[in-house]
Amino acid sequence: MKKNTKIGVIILAAGASSRLGYPKQLVEFKGISLLQHSIDVAESLEFDVKILVLGAKEDEINKKINSRNFELVINENWEEGMSTSIRKGISEALRIERELEHILMLLSDQPFVNKEKIQELIRVQLNNNKQATFSEYAGDVGVPAIFSREIFSELKKLKGDQGAKKLIYKNDFQFGTVHFENGNFDVDTTADVELLKRMEEE
Template identity: 35%
Template sequence: MNVGIVILAAGASSRMGVPKQLLHIDGLSLIKRMTEMAMDTPCYPVVVVLGANRQLIRKELERMPITIIDNPQWENGMSSSLKMGLVGSYMTFKELEAVIFLTVDMPLVSVELIQKMIEKAEIVAEDRKESPDIVACKYNGQIGIPVLFKRKMFNQLLELKGDNGAKKVILANKEHTATIDFPEGKIDLDTMEEYRKFLSNYNQN
């Protein structure tokens, strides 16, 4: 299955107070770290959607074999970045069969998780007649990003508006959705306090 990755990195990080895409873990910015992880998977293309602070963030991605999409409408909500990333992926590679959406603020997303999602998307489970159209991650009693959507879901993603993100399409297609337990998904870095707490725990391990 031809699977692409879209990294959503257009937000202004208003709760963080500084562009979270540029915060460092292990000497790498979050945006570079996530992009390099994506490049280590078998997925193609890797598309990064930028918006706020795009000039600063773009410097982190120089000379990387990826597609960078500027979203001038990033302030209109998550749906605009999802759609720009999806269109950018398709324009880069027309044979695309599925796309995985990631955000930069979930530092424990790994190559292994991405591979598990792809494998789950290809398997017909005993209680199903066909393989799932969506594979979402499950954590903290909810399901969401990282999430894989097969091509037949693309039109629903393109119809999203405002701050509606991937979750709206997942909830509308529960019977076609498989999940993967990803307890580390509860760690996302929205505030400076969360970032410092993560670094403290991460450096102790």
Template identity: 35%
Template sequence: MKLALILLAAGDSRRFNGNKLLHEFNGKPMYQYILEEVEKLPDDIFDRKVVVTQYQEIMSCMSDYGYEVVVNEESSLGISHSIHLALEVLENEETDYCFAVCDQPYLKAATIRDLVRGWRNSGKGIGCLCNMGALGNPAIFSKNYLKELLKLEGDVGGKRVIRRHIEDLYLHEVVDGLELVDIDVRKDSES
């Protein structure tokens, strides 16, 4: 079965007090960290790469790297809207889905690769990263979960589906919990 990478990069960054995805974090825009790590992965790990965003800079950069750009003009509808937009683009494709966010600057390519391999070998329908019991992104869903993902509403993401199907979940433990940290609040030293 094919696997599509879906990068979610349309958020309004309400808690961040500014656009966190374009914010310079240790010398480069935050969204570029995941882009650079995905570039280190084997070419055959993802069959398609999609980014959902409302930001022109991200659209331009990602299309240069071969991503299909899906424009989210209604980000106020929450993360579920970005999920729906991506799934609509992929709906006629026989593929599974790997969702990742663009505000985890410490996530490493090897961790993404090991998650995908471990999930494929597990025979489970869902896979995600975790650290000491805390669930994190990326998260992978087999096509069997398409209808449930399309029923998500508001600012609710795939964790709701994961929690309903713990018996079908492959957890990939991350040794360094920093990899799962998403940057939601601007530190004074970064502004």
């Protein structure tokens, strides 16, 4: 990371995992939970602010993870969708460090996210001076992604289950991408968990 560039990270982990039936944040891959993996990856880098947003079953999840140096934020409105976690996370990050220039967002169920990919996202964002840099996978874009300060206000306007990807449809929105192999693999169903277990054995 460039010196004197203030960057925060937010892990969005407030969802109820309704299709799975139990917290996907706690599904294990290679000996640790998916959420702990996201936390550990972020902890391996130097961020100025670290925010973990929990919501559904936050007591159960919090007891089974080591949140390390993350500021824990509880989204009591998690049922209203991902936008509420994004808004809550950004507000808390800026409360802690009002001079943040970029915010990186991670999810709690992407087992193949790693330090090198996050470093690449940050490097591309800082070098290209775009409003955002998204991961690109399977012909689509998504998180992990990093956003510049100038669009924090736009992120805070998201509603319902809208994610940050909605911004790419704005005519004046400028963004870059970084290819992320297997980035589209996340855990939503028991079939996903079973596939993850098979991948673990390979």
